[in-house]
Amino acid sequence: MLAETKFAASRPLDEPAMGEPYLLTPGPLTTAYSVKQAMLRDWGSWDGDFRAMTADLRRRLLALTGDSRDEFDCVPMQGSGSFCVEAMLGSFVPKDGKVLVLANGAYGLRAAQTMQCIGRAYTLIDKGDYLPPRGDEVSAALEADPAITHVIAIHCETSSGILNPVAEISEAVYASGRKLLIDSMSAFGAIPLDVNEIRYEAMVSSANKCIEGVPGFGFVIARKSELEAAKGRSHSLSLDVHAQWAHMNRTGQWRYTPPTHVVAAFLEALRQHEAEGGVAGRGARYTLNRDVMVAGMRELGFETLLKDRWLSPIIVTFFNPAHANFAFDRFYDLMKAKGFIIYPGKLTMVDSFRVGCIGQMDEHVMRRVVEAAAQSLSEMGVDTAAPSPAAIAERAKLAA
Ligand SMILES: *Cc1c(COP(=O)(O)O)cnc(C)c1O
Numbered sequence: 001m002l003a004e005t006k007f008a009a010s011r012p013l014d015e016p017a018m019g020e021p022y023l024l025t026p027g028p029l030t031t032a033y034s035v036k037q038a039m040l041r042d043w044g045s046w047d048g049d050f051r052a053m054t055a056d057l058r059r060r061l062l063a064l065t066g067d068s069r070d071e072f073d074c075v076p077m078q079g080s081g082s083f084c085v086e087a088m089l090g091s092f093v094p095k096d097g098k099v100l101v102l103a104n105g106a107y108g109l110r111a112a113q114t115m116q117c118i119g120r121a122y123t124l125i126d127k128g129d130y131l132p133p134r135g136d137e138v139s140a141a142l143e144a145d146p147a148i149t150h151v152i153a154i155h156c157e158t159s160s161g162i163l164n165p166v167a168e169i170s171e172a173v174y175a176s177g178r179k180l181l182i183d184s185m186s187a188f189g190a191i192p193l194d195v196n197e198i199r200y201e202a203m204v205s206s207a208n209k210c211i212e213g214v215p216g217f218g219f220v221i222a223r224k225s226e227l228e229a230a231k232g233r234s235h236s237l238s239l240d241v242h243a244q245w246a247h248m249n250r251t252g253q254w255r256y257t258p259p260t261h262v263v264a265a266f267l268e269a270l271r272q273h274e275a276e277g278g279v280a281g282r283g284a285r286y287t288l289n290r291d292v293m294v295a296g297m298r299e300l301g302f303e304t305l306l307k308d309r310w311l312s313p314i315i316v317t318f319f320n321p322a323h324a325n326f327a328f329d330r331f332y333d334l335m336k337a338k339g340f341i342i343y344p345g346k347l348t349m350v351d352s353f354r355v356g357c358i359g360q361m362d363e364h365v366m367r368r369v370v371e372a373a374a375q376s377l378s379e380m381g382v383d384t385a386a387p388s389p390a391a392i393a394e395r396a397k398l399a400a
Contacts (some may be wrong), residue, residue, distance in 0.1 A: 029209070190283045
């Protein structure tokens, strides 16, 4: 798991303001001072200055996909990430289409719930909390059901932090002549999703994840032929990707009120992303964050839910210690008092918590996180963070 350190911490990161804790969460996350500062003025949404900002944003995001053949376009959409997932599913899946949803956590299940809400056919492969959907299972499911037209995969399933094998899934999807849609919300910008390496029709992400902006909009990056075909297909007025795309191309404007300050902050975040070395640089810093933090937590006796192979550099799930004195709420408060907001677990079977590796944090901050965890345990009278045998037995299922 040794990280490439070429770009990592190539520039000093901003500390949060006095008394403001670090957010060790999957977004909203700790942002740079200059990103927050970029919001200290107002823009008219119709004005040429803001239109130029929107065009710049689209161009910069598209560049991150390696689309050298000009086959894709970027369509920003107001709202949180889930709005974009819903917009993508409603716009690219025909009314008589059918989606295979690949789930291994809360976000995959949310995609299935979205299909239910928009009234389109779907079928679900639910792998539980921490096993990845594999290419051969996808092939088998597609072979068994010729009605399936599309597959949606979650790139990094943020509920466990698992990095799903999207390249393998993509191969299976296209070998069966179907189309792939990707929720890359918590991965895009730090984990490559190059259109020349991994085939897909559309992907979504949002402002407040690995690009390190503030929350308020998401974006769809889709093949232009799919954008054309999406005309008149959406179940929704405001979540119609084709309508937003066509309007933006015609007028340079968002269809309805854009989150102007969020866009300004995001442009600054994109400039910082580029200065850090783009996707490779961002990914290297997060990987080092994870490696330093996981190594330190393991020394305290904590164990990760996932094997190293599936650990993403985005967020890591740890089992709660089995020690009788351990209580998550108290641990949370003690960590917060030391300047670190951690994240509760989102698993169904075992008690866990999560620590994010993304945002304006580097390996030095992660060392302080581990120190804070050690101190918090000692204040609780917990001498080892080892999980229960039951939790370990659960994890043994991962041997597959
Ligand atoms: C954050 C996230 C979303 C979107 O969540 P919102 O709360 O709507 O922003 C969707 N999928 C994944 C994998 C995510 O990490």
